[in-house]
Amino acid sequence: MHDGDGVTHVDPAAAVEVFYADASIERATWAASLLRPQKPGCGRGVPERQSWQNTPSTYVICTQDRAVEPDLQREMSRRCSSTLTWHTSHSPFISQPGRVAAVLRSLLLPSTGHSQ
Numbered sequence: 573m574h575d576g577d578g579v580t581h582v583d584p585a586a587a588v589e590v591f592y593a594d595a596s597i598e599r600a601t602w603a604a605s606l607l608r609p610q611k612p613g614c615g616r617g618v619p620e621r622q623s624w625q626n627t628p629s630t631y632v633i634c635t636q637d638r639a640v641e642p643d644l645q646r647e648m649s650r651r652c653s654s655t656l657t658w659h660t661s662h663s664p665f666i667s668q669p670g671r672v673a674a675v676l677r678s679l680l681l682p683s684t685g686h687s688q
Contacts, residue, residue: 577611577612578611578612579609579611579612580610582607584604584607585604587600587603587604588600588601588604589638590638590639590662591603591604591661591662591663592604592661592662592663592666592667593636593638593661593662594668595666596667599666599667600666600667603663624651624652625651628653629652629653629654630652630656630675630679631645631648631649631651631652631654631655631656632656632657632658632664632675633645633646633649633656633658634658634660634661634662634664635657635659636659636660636661637661637662638662639662640662656675658671
C-alpha cells in the first residue's frame with residue numbers, strides 16, 4: 573500500500589501470506605514485524621557493476637513464492653552459474669534457515685558440493 577508520498581507500507585498480515593507462507597506463524601509474524609516502509613525508487617537503481625557477470629553465483633528458485641513468480645525467477649536465474657530449485661515461499665532464510673546455511677557452507681567449501 574502506498575501513502576500520499578508514494579512510500580510503500582506492507583500490511584503485516586499480508587506479508588505473512590506473501591513472503592513467509594511456509595514458515596511457522598510465530599516466525600512469520602516476527603519477520604513481518606521487522607518490515608519497514610520503503611521510499612519510492614528503493615531497489616530500482618541500475619548498479620555500476622553486476623557481480624554475477626564475473627563471479628560464480630547461485631540462484632535459489634522458490635517454487636511457492638507469492639511475491640516473485642517462479643517463471644520470472646527462472647529467467648533471472650539464467651544469469652547465474654548455478655541454480656537450485658526449492659519448494660519454498662519467498663523467504664527460505666526465514667522458513668528454512670538451516671537449508672540456506674547448508675548451501676552457504678557448500679559454497680565456501682566447494683569440494684562438498686551443493687546441498688539441495
